[in-house]
Amino acid sequence: MRPVRLTGVTGTSSWVPLDAYSPSPASVQSNQATLGLEITMDDIFNTSITPKTSVATLVAGFLQLPMGTRAVRGTGMVGADVLAVSQQGIA
Numbered sequence: 001m002r003p004v005r006l007t008g009v010t011g012t013s014s015w016v017p018l019d020a021y022s023p024s025p026a027s028v029q030s031n032q033a034t035l036g037l038e039i040t041m042d043d044i045f046n047t048s049i050t051p052k053t054s055v056a057t058l059v060a061g062f063l064q065l066p067m068g069t070r071a072v073r074g075t076g077m078v079g080a081d082v083l084a085v086s087q088q089g090i091a
Contacts, residue, residue, distance in 0.1 A: 003086040008079050015044045015051075015071040016085045026065045026087035028072060033061045035083065036075035044071045 006013050018026045020041070028037060035058055042051035051071070056063055065072060074083040 003084055006074060006077075006083040006085075007081070009074065009077045009081065009083075010079055011075075011077060012038075013074040013077055013083060015040075015073045016083075017044060017071050018065070018069055018085070018087055020068050020070045022087055024088035025067055026069060026072070026085060028056075028058065028063045028065060029084045029086075030058055030061045030074075031080075031082045033058060035061075035077065035081055037063065037072060038075055039065060039069050039072050041068050041070055 004016050037056040037058065038053040039056050040051040040053050042049060044051055072085055074081065
């Protein structure tokens with residue numbers, strides 16, 4: 001997966017889907033050490049359910065997501081915030 005960078009978002013960003021079956025964990029970086037994040041293990045493309053979310057905390061602007069995470073989004077963002085999500089593919 002190529003890194004996804006979200007900028008210019010005010011409020012809550014859209015979901016960034018991840019490969020839940022990848023053997024490599026995903027990571028999130030931000031220019032803000034305290035940017036709010038929500039993660040979900042649910043399928044965000046299934047419109048018949050509302051994804052259950054967990055709040056995650058960045059440590060010094062970085063977070064390694066738990067295995068099985070299917071999507072992540074930023075919360076409480078302002079236009080200057082940058083959220084970068086990356087996950088290695090299968091080599």
